[in-house]
Amino acid sequence: MSQTILVAEDQQHVRSLIEFKLKNSGYTVVCVEDGRAALQKARELKPDLILLDVMMPLMTGFEVLGALRQEETTKKIPILMVTARSNEEEVLKGLELGADDYITKPFSPNELVARVKTVLLRKSRA
Numbered sequence: 001m002s003q004t005i006l007v008a009e010d011q012q013h014v015r016s017l018i019e020f021k022l023k024n025s026g027y028t029v030v031c032v033e034d035g036r037a038a039l040q041k042a043r044e045l046k047p048d049l050i051l052l053d054v055m056m057p058l059m060t061g062f063e064v065l066g067a068l069r070q071e072e073t074t075k076k077i078p079i080l081m082v083t084a085r086s087n088e089e090e091v092l093k094g095l096e097l098g099a100d101d102y103i104t105k106p107f108s109p110n111e112l113v114a115r116v117k118t119v120l121l122r123k124s125r126a
Contacts, residue, residue, distance in 0.1 A: 003048040003120060004028045008038030008064065009082065010056045014105065018051060018082070021109040022116065035059025039067055042074055049120055051112075052099075054083035054090065062097060069098040078119045082107070 005027050009015040012033075019029045030045060032038050036058040042050055050068070054061040061081060068074040081094045086104040094102050100119050103112060 002026055002028045004030065004045060005116065006038065006041055006045060006047040006050045007031045008033075008035065008041075008050065008056060008061065009053045010034060011053075014053075014082075017109060018112065021113055025113050025116075027116075033057075035061065035064045038064050042068055042077065043071070046073060047077060048123070049116060050077055050079045051082050051116075052079055054081060054085050054094070062093060065094065065097045065099060078123050080115060080119055082112070 005022055007015060007018050007029055009018060010033050015031050019031055022029045030041060030047065032041050034057040038052060039059065052061040052064060061083065065079055068077065068079065078100045079098070081099045081102045082105065084105040091102050101115050103115055
């Protein structure tokens with residue numbers, strides 16, 4: 001059974017690229033376009049990993065991350081932040097809120113898959 005990854009990304013072209021690359025790497029992918037939908041889907045699906053954009057409508061990725069880390073049923077889901085915000089303050093904020101990794105746009109699709117595999121492997125060893 002393949003692992004499920006929730007992708008929360010408001011830019012359609014980026015979301016499509018991520019979805020294509022992850023599906024071709026053998027993952028089941030569920031996509032949403034905004035923070036509120038990401039929170040709802042995460043609660044519903046309890047995916048193996050969440051790729052979370054920071055700048056999204058309705059709720060930011062940081063708000064979603066904070067909410068997921070507060071809930072018993074979602075607090076251990078690995079979260080990889082994917083964002084154009086690359087300054088140190090933003091990266092540290094994401095990590096302090098509980099993100100497992102951080103990748104900045106533009107990114108290499110191959111690097112993204114490698115980071116996903118690493119985070120999932122780390123989770124399976126925990």
